[in-house]
Amino acid sequence: MNELKKFIKQYKGAIIGIIIGILILVTRLHDLIIGIVVLVLGAFIGNYVQQNKEEVKKGLKNFIDKM
DSSP states (O other): OHHHHHHHHHTHHHHHHHHHHHHHHHHTHHHHHHHHHHHHHHHHHHHHHHHTHHHHHHHHHHHHHHO
């Protein structure tokens, strides 16, 4: 019994993470989470492009020229 308590105490974070992961998979929340991540990344990329238009133009031009 002592070893079980020691194991649980040592790996409490991993056990909680596994339980949360199982709940996400069972309730299919991962689709929603992936959608939110894609939206946030798109917002960050759009903001970066808007703030650094000239650098992005130069980078794209150099990339296209190399092709």
